[in-house]
Amino acid sequence: MAELLTIGEVARRSGVAASALRFYEERGLLESERAGSGHRRYPRAVLRRIAFIVFAQRIGLTLAEIATELERLPAHRAPTRRDWGRLSTAWSSRIDARIAELERLKEGLTSCIGCGCLSLDRCQLANPGDRLGAEGPGPRAWVGADD
C-alpha cells in the first residue's frame, strides 16, 4: 500500500466525493501535496482529518466553524488528549443543547399540541425567544446549529 494516497483513493476510503475534497481544500479544511504531475497526494493522516470534519458536520457545525477548530489543532502532529478535551467540552454542550430542544419539542408534540393549545400567543414551544429576530439574509442557520 502506497505511502501517499490519490484523491480517488481518499474519496473511496472516506466516502466523501473527490469534488468535496477539493472544495474542502479551497476552504482551508484540508491540505495536499502535489505530485510532479500536479495531482494531489494525501498522507494517510488525512483520513483522520476527514473523519473529524464529517463528525463535526453531523453534530451541526458549519464548514467555517470546522475550519476554525482545525486551525487551532496542530497541523501535522496528532492532536493531544488536551486538544480533544477542549473540543469535547464545547461540542458536548452543543449536543446537549440540541438534545434538550428536541426533547422539549417532543414533549410539546404530545402535550401542548396534542391538547390543541398550540398557539403563538399562549405557547412558547414553537418560538423559543431568539427566533423572533431576523438573522440576516440567506437560509436560516441550521435548526439548532447555533444554539
Place this chain on the structure above:
Amino acid sequence: MAELLTIGEVARRSGVAASALRFYEERGLLESERAGSGHRRYPRAVLRRIAFIVFAQRIGLTLAEIATELERLPAHRAPTRRDWGRLSTAWSSRIDARIAELERLKEGLTSCIGCGCLSLDRCQLANPGDRLGAEGPGPRAWVGADD
C-alpha cells in the same frame, strides 16, 4: 381587535417576516383572502398554522415535507385529536432517531475520539453507513433529517 389580520400584524404576532409569509403562500403552506385592495387578510387561525410550520421546521422537516403534512390536515377546521395522533407518532420517532444519533456522537466525542481512535477504517461513528452513497446535488440533507 379585528376579525382579519393584515400581513404586518401576522408577522409581528408570529415572529415570521412578512416576506417569509408570502413565500410560504407561494409554496402552498399558507392561504390568504384578499381585501378589495388586493392586500392579504388572514383569519386568526393562521397563527396556529404558522406555529405548526415553525415547530415542524425546528424538528427538522423541510418546507416541502411540511406542505405535505398540512395538505393531509383539514384545511379550515381545527385538526382533531386523531389528526394530531398520527403526526405525533411520526414526528416523535423522527425526534428519537435524531436524539439517538446525537447521543451516539456525544459518546464518540469522549470515548472514541478522546482515546484517539477516530479513524474511518476502524470507527463507524463518523460514517454511519448510509453516508457512503452520494444523494444527488445540492447541500447534503440535513444532518439526521432523513434518518
Place this chain on the structure above:
DNA sequence: CCTTGACTTCAAGTTCACTTGAGCTTGTAG
C-alpha cells in the same frame, strides 16, 4: 392635496455545501 407607511408583484440576490460541465493533461493497461 400631499406625504408617509403598509401593502402589492416580480425578478434577482444570498448562504451553505457542494456538484456539474467544459476543456485540458496525466497515468496506465493492452
Place this chain on the structure above:
DNA sequence: CTACAAGCTCAAGTGAACTTGAAGTCAAGG
C-alpha cells in the same frame, strides 16, 4: 501507441429558505 480512466482548473449550476430591490398601489393623517 493508442485508448481511456483519472486528475487538473475554473466557471457556473443546484436546492433550500428566504431576503432585497424596483416599481407601483392604497389608506390615513395633517
